[in-house]
Amino acid sequence: VDRTTDGHGEIQQLTLNELKQLDAGSWFQKNPSVQCVPTLEDVLNCLVEEQFNGFLNIELKTDIIHYEGIEKKVVQQMKQKNWPFRYLYSSFYFPSLVKLKKADPKTEIAFIYESAEDLSQAGPAFALVDSLHPKMSWVLAHEKELITIGKPLRPWTVNRMEEMENCFQLKLAGVHTDFPEEAKFARQNWQEEGET
Known part of the structure; x- marks a missing residue:
């Protein structure tokens, strides 16, 4: 803490x-x-109160310390009602993703990773993953290969304007950033430039 x-x-x-x-x-x-x-319930209630209509990324931090049964508890919490926003589960830890997919097969799961080595260790479990959340440096090092991946990419942590613009040019599914307002501005500029 x-x-x-x-x-x-x-x-x-x-x-x-x-x-x-x-x-x-x-x-x-x-x-x-x-x-x-806040608890997950606190966050969800706040999002409803704020009329959030974005895409919520629920990251389970189980790669270093595994909290027994956390996947089931998170899925139970999310299935309590129909939320007015989209959400997905993500983790660096494949066993958690497998449990999440088994408990909630209709909800998107994303593998978070830093390097090509992390990605190669996925093995057969890679097929269960719906999307990928790579470190931004991995995206920059593998730009030419991105089209062959066949899964939506949402890199982290994209805080520099040049990186945001690069992600939009690459037509990635989204970005993780500490500066959402700047990212919206960069996306709007990129979209307007594409229209002219």
Whole structure:
């Protein structure tokens, strides 16, 4: 929790009540809307209240520490109602993706990876994956091969304007960015340039 809150230690060592006591954002702005660590349910309710109509990426961080049964719990949460937005599940960890696909076969799953080596280790499980979320440096190093992949690509973390424009020119399915407003602006500019 050190990276994202004022707390210390490993998340799996804390209870939900202890997590809720941590400050997870008061330093971002004067009056942040979220200062405590939200649950998935909290996030979903907030998205509904804000009338979110985008594409929610639910990343399971199970590649280093596996939380027993997390895949089933996430799927149960998502199946509780029909959400007014699209969503997908993603992970660096193929066993989690396999469990997610088995529990929720109609929902898109995406493999997150940094290198060609990560991609090659997928083996037969690669066929289960609906889309890929590569590191941006991988996209830049493999631009000529992208057309042969046959799966939607959404690279991470695309924060520089040149990279955003490059992704739009490559007609990738989307991007992961810390600056969504800048990405919308870059996409709009790219679309307008294409019309002239």
